[in-house]
Amino acid sequence: MITKDHIILAPQGLHARPATTLIRLAKSFKSIISLKKGDKTIKLNSMLNILSLTINGGEIITIIIDGEDENEAETAISQFFTEQLKDL
Amino acid sequence: MMKGIGVSQGISIGRAFIIQKKEVTLTGVLLNDQAEMRIEIERFNKAVGNSLREIESIKNNSSSLSDDDKAILETQIELLSDPEIKDGVIEKIESEQKNANDALLEVITGFVQIFENMDNEYMCARATDIKDIGNRILKNLNGSNTSNKQVYGPNTIIIAEDLSPSDTITLDIKLVTGFATQVGSRTSHAAIIARAKGIPAVVGCGSGLISIKNNDLVILDAIKGELYINPDDNLLNEYTIKREAYIKYADTLKTLKDVPATTTDGMQVTLTANISGVEDLADVFDNGGEGVGLLRTEMLFMNRDSFPAEDEQFEFYKKVALQAKGKPVIVRTIDIGGDKNLPYFDLPVEQNPFLGYRAIRICLDRKDLFSTQLKAILRASVFGDLKIMFPMISNIQEIRSAKSILAEAKAKLLQENISFNAAIKVGIMIEVPSAAITADLLAKEVDFFSIGTNDLCQYTLAVDRMNEKITHLYDPFNPGVLRLLSFVIEQGQKNDIHVGMCGEMASDPLATLLLTGMGLKEFSMSAAAIPTIKNIIINNSEIKAKQVYKNVMEMDSSESVLAYLKEIAG
CATH class of the missing domain: 1.10.274.10 (PtsI, HPr-binding domain)
Structure with missing residues (x-):
């Protein structure tokens, strides 16, 4: 299992458009991928769950990845948060 | 006539088409x-x-x-x-x-x-x-037919309670020339799509819309946020002319993007934009903006649980510096307090927050926070043309203290062997009357002034902008305010420093000639306002602007000033 914190670099936060990209990315791996903000944890397969957390720009969230391809998934998701997210 | 919120520009005249939602x-x-x-x-x-x-x-x-x-x-x-x-x-x-x-x-x-x-x-x-x-x-x-193509006649104006994303996406804008909805706000989906597609729209009109019937003749004025149903011939003629004039005017504005903001007799001014983050920059350049006259940094500090670290701030400034393509960007240091609070920074409730612990006053008290921000801005300064601006300065000592903290930040970066622009320009906002009146003294300490007319006006006239009972007193054309503005600009010229303005007055078309006549060199405003102001600059001369300034300064009330400015604006 891999656990890693990420800071939301997009000023508007994790709104619908980047959330769509993130869910699709998470779905492309076999591992179970979850997102934790504060004391709430959700599975990264539901748009409604992500949006309900209201993740704002500058906030820190934790991504938890568990499964056979967790290393590949971690690399891709980290790249999403450090690079792609800013342009979405 | 019905009123709503005009969320895009333009005027449309057409036949109503009612979209009714079937309630399941x-x-x-x-x-x-x-x-x-x-x-x-x-x-x-x-x-x-x-x-x-x-x-x-x-x-x-x-x-x-x-x-x-x-x-x-x-x-x-x-x-x-x-x-x-x-x-x-x-x-x-x-x-x-x-x-x-x-x-x-x-x-x-x-x-x-x-x-x-x-x-x-x-x-x-x-x-x-x-x-x-x-x-x-x-x-x-329920097996109902969900064909996505609605058949519209030409010049259709859609009337609906609200438009869903699927409704708006499939709108054929060759036929649908506008829409009005009962609910909605400036940020609602329908509003965003109207702006993106460039069609006039008025939202939030209320339940009065249900009185409209299919095929009613509708005038939709998205500029004023007004709607007329089955107008008489006079009104229809008036609006047909208005509509044509608007289309011509809008076409003219579109052609101005790359035209320099120079008067007919060659005086050049700089038109820049007020922004809150890198995502606003595309709009600035699309509208022909020549840089950023005010980068608000509060965004960075809001919606979070703690102060952003130096690295995170650095990324924010760096992104703006890079995307600004070498154009100048004035970064205003944090302006919290007043009406802007942070959940994680416990500011005590004050009797008079606008006269209280805010902006530079907090920064000089909490040097740690200030120094972090200054270091981050300095580090980003190698990626573009950044300038630093201190808000809410009321005396010369504050400038000296802020500059000495800036010097310490530079020294720390030198020690850490991190590069920065050592000659970064430093300026102040002129928004406190004492700063305006001592502009001659303050000018010797800084590289530029930027006049914040919103606060300057509020402090000079002793008028709380939020108090509805006295809004009529909040008046940037008050001769007292005009004298202050004129003095600040004059002192800037005498001391050979750049004077700009980043308050609302900079985007007021009525003020453009007057301010140009005073000698204002930079107008910073919301990106969308730039073409309108540029249109005024390029169609007038410096000589005329100076005459307007001279005439206005002889007037004794804002009523006469405004009447005169409206008259010359035609």
């Missing part, structure tokens, strides 16, 4: 056995599948979709396949014996309520997306 209601039917449940689950799955295919077909068969439209459709696809909806519906069918219609309706209504009650305008607006996909599945469940 609960049936109250309870299922008898497992077999019926299986059938209902299957019906639901099939309806979701059909809905997905419909959206895919809109996506693939419409050539005119913008990137925003496509992103909305992708989000809808994700929502349609959201396990929270599917699991919720199946749960209700299996354990509460509800049929698919009722189960879906309840699940959707539940989510819509959660989102509508969120304390965040963006999330509230997402309720519309959820309703929209819910309606689509329901339509498929």
Whole structure:
């Protein structure tokens, strides 16, 4: 299992458009991928769950990845948060 | 006449087309056995599948979709396949014996309520997306025809309670020339699409809209946010002329993007924009802005639990510096306090927050916070043309203290061997009357002034801008305010430092010639206002502007000033 914190670099936060990209990315791996903000944890397969957390720009969230391809998934998701997210 | 919020520009005259939503209601039917449940689950799955295919077909068969439209459709696809909806519906069918219609309706209504009650305008607006996909599945469940192409006549003005994302995306703007809705705000989905497609729209008109019938003649004035139904010939003629004049004017403004802001006799001014982050920059350049006259940094500090670290701030400034393509960017150091508070920074409640612990006063007290921000800005300064501006300066000592903290920040970076622009320009906001009156003294300490007319006006006139009873006293054309402005600009010229303005007055077309006459060199405003102001500059001369200034300074009341400025504006 891999656990890693990420800071939301997009000023508007994790709104619908980047959330769509993130869910699709998470779905492309076999591992179970979850997102934790504060004391709430959700599975990264539901748009409604992500949006309900209201993740704002500058906030820190934790991504938890568990499964056979967790290393590949971690690399891709980290790249999403450090690079792609800013342009979405 | 009906009033709403004009969310895009322009005037449209056409025939009303009423879009009515068919309300789907609960049936109250309870299922008898497992077999019926299986059938209902299957019906639901099939309806979701059909809905997905419909959206895919809109996506693939419409050539005119913008990137925003496509992103909305992708989000809808994700929502349609959201396990929270599917699991919720199946749960209700299996354990509460509800049929698919009722189960879906309840699940959707539940989510819509959660989102509508969120304390965040963006999330509230997402309720519309959820309703929209819910309606689509329901339509498929009930087997009604869900053809996406509505047939409109030419010059159609759509009247609806609200427009769903699917409604607006499939609008054919060759035929639909405007729309009005009962609900909605500036950030609602319909408003965003209206601006993106460039069609006039008025939202939030209220329930009065239901009195409109199909084929009624409608004048839609999105500039004023007004709607006229079946106007008489006089009004119709008036608006036909207005509409043509507006189209001509809008066309002219579009051609100005790359035209320099120079008067007919060659005096050059700089038109820049006020922004809150890198995402605003594209709009600035699209409108012909020549840089950023005010980068507000509060965004960085809001919506979070603690102060952002130096690295995070550095990234923010660096991104702006890079995207500004070498154009100057004035970074205002943090301006919290007053009406802007941070949840993690416990500012005591004050009797007079605007006269209290705010902006530079906090920074000079909390050197740690200030120094972090200055170091981050300095580090980013090698990536573009950044300048630093201190807000709320009221005396010379504050400038000296701020500059000495800046010097310490530079020294630390030198020690850490980190590069920065050592000659970074430093300026102040002129927004406190004492600063304006001592502009001659302060000018010797800084590289530039930027006049913040909103606060300067409020402090000079002793008028709280938020107090509705005295809004008539809040008046930037008050001769007292004008004298201060004129003095600040004059002292800037005498001391050979740049003077700009980043308050609302800079975007007021009535003030443009007067300020140009005073010698103002830079006007910073919201990006959308730039073409209007540029149009005034390039069609007038410096000589005329100076004459306007001279005439205005002889007037004894803002009524006469305004009457005169309106007269010369035609």
